[in-house]
Amino acid sequence: MPDASITTVPVPLGDRAYEIYVGRGLLQEAGQRIAALGARAAAIVTDEHVGPLYADILARSLQQHGLRTSVVTVPAGEATKCYAFLETVCDAVLEARIERGDLVVALGGGVVGDLAGFAAAVVRRGVRFVQVPTTLLSQVDSSVGGKTGINSRHGKNLVGAFHQPSLVLADTALLDTLPLREMRAGYAEVVKYGLIDDAAFFAWCEKNWQGVFAGGPERNEAVAQSCRAKAAVVVRDEREDGDRALLNLGHTFGHALERITHYNSARLVHGEGVAIGLCLAFRFSASLGLCPVADAERVEAHLSAAGLPTRLNQVAGGCGTVEDLLDAMAQDKKVKGGALTFILASGIGKSFIAPGISVDSVRAFLKDENSA
Amino acid sequence: MPDASITTVPVPLGDRAYEIYVGRGLLQEAGQRIAALGARAAAIVTDEHVGPLYADILARSLQQHGLRTSVVTVPAGEATKCYAFLETVCDAVLEARIERGDLVVALGGGVVGDLAGFAAAVVRRGVRFVQVPTTLLSQVDSSVGGKTGINSRHGKNLVGAFHQPSLVLADTALLDTLPLREMRAGYAEVVKYGLIDDAAFFAWCEKNWQGVFAGGPERNEAVAQSCRAKAAVVVRDEREDGDRALLNLGHTFGHALERITHYNSARLVHGEGVAIGLCLAFRFSASLGLCPVADAERVEAHLSAAGLPTRLNQVAGGCGTVEDLLDAMAQDKKVKGGALTFILASGIGKSFIAPGISVDSVRAFLKDENSA
Known part of the structure; x- marks a missing residue:
């Protein structure tokens, strides 16, 4: 799949190594790259702003490559990074029968990435996850590096896990409609x-x-x-x-x-x-x-x-x-x-x-x- | 501190290696062994059955060795391994100003160990913890091996983390009063x-x-x-x-x-x-x-x-x-x-x-x- 307009950034973290792909059009062809990870099912986590725009495109691409898919949609905004929505997302991932070896896919900005990544870190004590960041902030920051978490009444991001994604797809075309x-x-x-x-x-x-x-x-x-x-x-x-x-x-x-x-x-x-x-x-x-x-x-x-x-x-x-x-x-x-x-x-x-x-x-x- | 009646069991897990001490009287002298880990503060997590019997003894021993201590008490029983009490314990640990390098100490049976261990795994994305198991079941099983977690409506222990303790103190005298x-x-x-x-x-x-x-x-x-x-x-x-x-x-x-x-x-x-x-x-x-x-x-x-x-x-x-x-x-x-x-x-x-x-x-x- 050589594509001159797609840049690959390796993150060489030993047995947690992964690659970040950067370029236009990665969402449409996400299924191929994600299916290459060898999972049988993928639970997509997204929010009320991003889901209506992109969740169907992503789910269709995953299904075309043989992955059983499900979608859980949470409210947009920082308040979603809380225990209650952690439970909502974990329940949805378990409901989707995601086992070890399967995937959680975060489709959204930093809030969705942090929350979905934390859920992936703790469901069955850890399943793999893929980041599909849809904002510039999440593409250049929160989707890279494995920090996941929710907020506590004592402060932001005080409860979470280090859990590296297995793949990051930063589709820069998605930023065309970003405010x-x-x-x-x-x-x-x-x-x-x-x-x-x-x-x-x-x-x-x-x-x-x-x-x-x-x-x-x-x-x-x-x-x-x-x-x-x-x-x-x-x-x-x-x-x-x-x-x-x-x-x-x-x-x-x-x-x-x-x-x-x-x-x-x-x-x-x-x-x-x-x-x-x-x-x-x-x-x-x-x-x-x-x-x-x-x-x-x-x-x-x-x-x-x-x-x-x-x-x-x-x-x-x-x-x-x-x-x-x-x-x-x-x-x-x-x-x-x-x-x-x-x-x-x-x-x-x-x-x-x-x-x-x-x-x-x-x-x-x-x-x-x-x-x- | 050589004591013929105390047995040491090493768990050689590389940079997560730790020791299990087994013997009578470990609770009374817990402060010395726990202080040797180099923390400044310890948040004790216990339950309503065990706390009244042993929390003061443990806290006093820790304080005698220079550790700032706090105690959070949760209800006894499996129902406590839930999101709500995860939040309760994480909040208490943050309230106690436990920073990286400080400790969560689980004083109780498997429920307390699993819940406190999970809280330790996720507060600030991971602080160290010590197990002081008070039942035979937790001394021989749940306190060893790093499995922590809570229950989900989809099943037991479906949400959690692998988080190894830094030390396990199995005081077998505590079993004298076990039903x-x-x-x-x-x-x-x-x-x-x-x-x-x-x-x-x-x-x-x-x-x-x-x-x-x-x-x-x-x-x-x-x-x-x-x-x-x-x-x-x-x-x-x-x-x-x-x-x-x-x-x-x-x-x-x-x-x-x-x-x-x-x-x-x-x-x-x-x-x-x-x-x-x-x-x-x-x-x-x-x-x-x-x-x-x-x-x-x-x-x-x-x-x-x-x-x-x-x-x-x-x-x-x-x-x-x-x-x-x-x-x-x-x-x-x-x-x-x-x-x-x-x-x-x-x-x-x-x-x-x-x-x-x-x-x-x-x-x-x-x-x-x-x-x-």
Whole structure:
């Protein structure tokens, strides 16, 4: 099945190795690639937005390749990542008589991928699963790396499993109908990969971002490169004991903003929080004298050009006081031994893990930001 | 801490290796062994029967060794292995600020161990846990091997994780106050290990079972030998892709009986189902000409001497028709491709996996049994 327009990104994780395919038209021919995994049945998990558009296409393709299929549809939105829908999905997967060796297929964005992946991790103590991400955010981030889970009343993603997919099909044509705001939000994660450790990719983004949004070959390249970058980190540190924390660049601030806006997507979506968080991480690094101010300005200029927020005062409805922000950050799950750990940067493409950052220095920085 | 009366059973699972300690008095000194794991905090999970007896003793011992402790108590009984109590326990563990590197400690029987172990597997995508099993059944079976989980409306243990404990403390003195019926039920699993692959241990059981019940050194020996036997199987096949199925000797019939009696412990407890199941597995093997009739009779004689049921007609309230039994068996999760897989034996200590056993031959055997 050689197809010049399809890019393959391997994720070499030993006996959990898998491949990510990136390109236009992967959904229509999904059955062939998924059937190659050798299952007899597939339970498709999708949501109320995505299901009506794509579930039939996927189910038909799977059936054409001999797979018994079923579909369970959950509500769209972050609130679906809860115990009640975990039970709904697990029950549906068992009802579909999915045995070890069979498959759960997640068709949707990050919520569906995280929930369906977690269900796959725990039904019969683990069945295989396939990710068919339908948003830019899930194609470049959540569908790669094996983190699955639901939210707890104590915080996001606090209950879950590391469970690698057996295959990821990122059909970039599905993004043609994605709302612009969601496209931009996903793009913040694309830019993040350049900022972490690939200055050349950041420069490529500055030049080619309009092609990414328009759907040309640049989009495939951006998704594939993001997957390669994430895969490289995940392979080095599958269970987040070290390096993988670099992927949280922009996320300590970003998660705090999401928490303060009560995960209300009308006010802020994850990618917007990340965009502001990336700018804050670079400006914080600059304020500590670790990073050239010019680099922080370049980060802000690019994200702003792509239509993303970059400042605290751009959060709809405001983001509270500095103390509110500090409180929200202290509740982040990446707290170790009580100290705040940040991902900082000494320049574009030069991020690093900085444990033990004092609350006072964060407070001083945020005061400046909040009054800017 | 060399103590001649404490036996150590290693479970050499690579980077998931751990040790099982077996002996009298381990609870009182639990803090020392648990603190050696290097955690800062421990969330104790227990139930309403066990908690009032032992939770304070355990918590005090942990605190004496510098661990911050908390206790969450769930109802006793199989119904607790559900999504709602999974949420209760996960919330309590998060509330106790258990981070990666900290511990969940399961203090109780199989229900508590399975539920707490599953919570440990999924909170923050995995924290470590310690088993302090308080029943004979959990000391010789469920606390060893890393199977954790809850029940689904589709069947028992259908949702869970493989998550190995970091340490198991089997204090055999705790069994002094165990009700005789529970002691007998656990003993069925002890006998099982002899029947699987250790004829000498079965013979030892025939000679020493009264000492096991009475609490002499024979009890420690029986628990330690059972743990050794289970550990050996688990090390060969951690995720039940092959050999580990041998541990299900007696369980295909046993699970069917539990299902038919609606998991009502007033009618049948797990170990009683296993005792009948072991006898059925040996008589079925004999009826197929695979096993000497004398061996099947010896199995029945010993279990009967120890006060365990060995026949279908000993199930309180009856166990339905042969077709009821077959239906219940077909729903067992060990069905692969529709065929029934049994663990049969060619003699005491000579069990083997027999896939593809025809429903007709099981039906014929059960008809004979039911009219016996």
